Amino acid sequence: MANTxxxxxxxxxxTGGMFPKKEMIRIVRPKxxxxxxxxxxxxxxxxxxxxxSEEAVETARRNxxxxxxLGTAIPDQVYDDLLHAIRREALK
Incomplete structure (x- = not known):
């Protein structure tokens, strides 16, 4: 048996889609x-x-x-930070 x-x-x-954790960005609400x-x-x-993906972030913002x-209001800055992180990674 292979070691997978x-x-x-x-x-x-x-989007509701399931993706590998490495292809996702986490948003966190601490206590x-x-x-x-x-x-x-x-x-x-x-x-x-x-x-x-920028599309997923914009969908999350709209919906x-x-x-x-997370059960709380999300400031626009968080969405901007998400888009910035995605764009920065795309340049790598």
């Missing part, structure tokens, strides 16, 4: 409350994931799906 490592999948808050983009995926708090997942 299981790839962790996460559900995109915007203190300030929602932020978690590029490391290791910050503590309630988290949700969105696909690394307020991240707000529903």
């Amino acid at each position: 490592k299981k790839i962790p999948l996460r559900k995109c808050a915007a 203190e409350g300030d929602v932020s983009v978690d590029l490391t995926g290791k910050k503590s708090g309630r988290g949700t994931y969105v696909s690394k 307020r799906s991240i707000e529903g997942q």
Whole structure:
């Protein structure tokens, strides 16, 4: 039997699709409350994931799906940070 490592999948808050964790960006709401983009995926708090595509981020913004997942209002700055992170990674 081959040694196949299981790839962790996460559900995109915007599209509902299942993707490998490495293809997602995490948004986290710690107990203190300030929602932020978690590029490391290791910050503590309630988290949700969105696909690394501008379309998914815009869909999440329109549908307020991240707000529903985290149970709080999401500032525009968080969406801007997501788009910036996606664009920066596309340049690599």
